[in-house]
Amino acid sequence: MLLAVIRREGVDVPALCEHEAIEPCGSCRLCMVEITKKEWDGWKNHVTSCLYPVEDGLIVSTHTDQVMEIRKTILDLYMARCPGSEVIQKMAEEYGIYKTSYITVPDADNCIMCYACTRICEVLGKSAIAAVERGHRKVIAPPFGDVPPDCIGCLSCAHICPTDVIKWNDEDGTRTIWKKNFELITCKECGKNIISREFADYIIEKREVPAEYFETCDDCKRAEVARKMGSLVTRAKEVSL
């Protein structure tokens, strides 16, 4: 898509809903650019670069007055929607917006409704959460606002969220996200939390990972490898001597 080419050329175009792990959806509209072609006789169009297929002969302008105006207005609208989000505030400040021109949305939270969480959940093959309702009342929620039956506690949604809205908690061997509790597997070497039991089972089933893979954490695995390497090196030295 066009955005990748723009980035490759080192041009800074902002985007909030775009992430390399998921398909683009064009919800935040920040990566909008102006395009034209020689044969279009001066006709121009504004498109979201994350969704526009790259074509030969496309002339792209990333920072025209109109494009900047659109980005400013969108960030201004975000400031009204997510007044508490530092990510949004920082981005808006870069565009010279320090205070929203609009009415702050009542009961506002920091969700920018970018669908990154639902898209990553879909990629994982779960679709445990989705966008429900329409328009301004739209929220991300589990089915019927209840505990999501398909959630495996993988935290992908929380990690991909650009404004850190999705909260989770690991405590006493239990993980809680979307009001659902998960048993955590702990490392048999160091006792650290690794992942939720359901997530581990899901990976073992889908990826043919050996069951004992999740018995130790990544750090301990690394330490084990280092130990083995060390002993190999020592033995090699002994042999050469």
Add this chain to the structure above:
Amino acid sequence: MRIESIDQLNQWREKCRTEFEAQKRRILICLGTACRANGAIEVYEEFKKVLAEKNINDVSVEAVTKTGCHGYCALGPLVILEPEGTFYTKVKKINIPEIVEKTIENGEIIQRLLYKDANTKKRVADYNEIPFYARQQRIALRNAGNIDPNQIEHYIAVGGYQGMAKALTQMKPQEVIDEVSKSGLRGRGGGGFPTGRKWATCAKVESDIHYVICNGDEGDPGAFMDRTLMGSDPHSVLEGMIICAHAVGSIKGYIYVREEYPLAVINLKKAIEDAREFGLLGDNILGSDLCFDIQVNRGGGAFVCGESSALMKSVAGEIGEPRAKYIHSVVQGLYNKPTVLNNVESFATVPMIIEKGADWFTSFGTPKSPGTKVFSLAGKIMNSGLVEVPMGITLREIIFDIGGGIPNKRKFKAVQTGGPSGGCLPAEKLDLPCDFDSLTAAGSMMGSGGMVIMDDRTCMVEIARYFLGFLVMESCGKCVPCREGLYQLYQLCTKICEGKGTEEDLELMEKLSKTIEIGSLCGLGKSGPNPFVSTLLYFRDEYLAHIRDKKCPGGVCRNLITFTINDDCTGCLACIKACPTEAITGEKKKKHILDQELCTQCGSCYAVCKFDAIDIT
């Protein structure tokens, strides 16, 4: 019985026609949605009952035909007696014995049930002489109101499936596309995209399957053209789709009908069943190579699902949200396969173009917008209902000559064309021709053909606020400019209606509108600010009156108006009874007094006063 060839179809047609014409006396009862709501089913049952009891020569119970919508919804339930074409309006169950005895048995016309011309004050007996019908040119609505939508034999008798037969047996797919292209037919759903070009592009795409979709998710407030077509003449829609399937090489079609149209769904499903039974849908239609079937899909009540890409997602069982159409649906549509999506009215028009030829079609309308267009008239208009007129007719002709003008001797103020995404045009634009390009140039649009007429007691700021509110509710919420932008535009409009708006707000709104127009993902968002933009274009004074003078010239915005009682008050007590806050006091035959402290500007007194004694300032 399966029809295997064109000869068999013609034989069957002869049989249907003979039976249809044998019935000299026909009693057509409109069972469209509006007439049903007014008790047309009772009228229908009563006719059958009375005729069965009376046992009159030559007039059997079969003469009573339930038809689809006649279009003159304001006067329903409607009954038309053929062959004379006697047109009875507002018929009630109790009128039936009288109609049977006087008109059917003795040929006597009941004057008081006839249509009364508002200008000449004369009663008109003949259906074709009523101005509402006389000015119309019916192509898409050719059979609406004349046949029983549930009887395929009726449709066959009046020449149905003739266009399809011609396309399948005498024309190659490319010839069909060429004919449609030559006719200049433009998408009747609102976009006005040339139908022929759409079909041609889709046909060229290599794919294992092509889809044909009929968009019946008519959602504009005040628009009901597609409802009528699907409910009154479903076979015409099927026929158009079959012709399209032949042209683009499709085997599967879908009709997407909005949730709120149960009658259309029933009639369409019945029509599909019948068409399958006679082999007009299914494998090797009329012995040709075409195998095509149609399925009805019901919407879930979302306005945005009328947008083509959202509609396709909904058909596929996904959330009905639009996608960016940088790759067009004709290339990658339903299930990512090439798809032709046309509006109900476009499909209903196609059979006539094939049957009678492109030259015949272009003899109507204007060079750039050929043919006719169905408009629904709603709001402050005498003859609310459905009309089909040649393109290029002026707004004045539609609203005043056909629509009968504004009721209660009020003045015309504006007409909204194209639904919430369209715009409001003022009286100065009444002589504008109704075609795709003229309406767009005037800052509105053709849209699907809904017209909402407003009188001088309408506040244009409030209208903008109302339609923005509608769009805020119906935005899918996928992209920011539409979801957040329209919400803020609505809030600012509300602020102005409450008398708290400033001129800076107006500037901010104009700036925001521009971003929403350019920045939104789909057509709904891009046209979302139109209720505001078009009212500001023609009624800026009214916005300024709200902002600077804190007045509402339309007398609607409650914070900005005052009710007073003038000297025309006869002391009839009606307003005293109507006032919910007991703000009005007084005695019989003496001028009443209104206490401003208690008045909540609800307008109840104004609504009940018969003497124009309530002033709104």
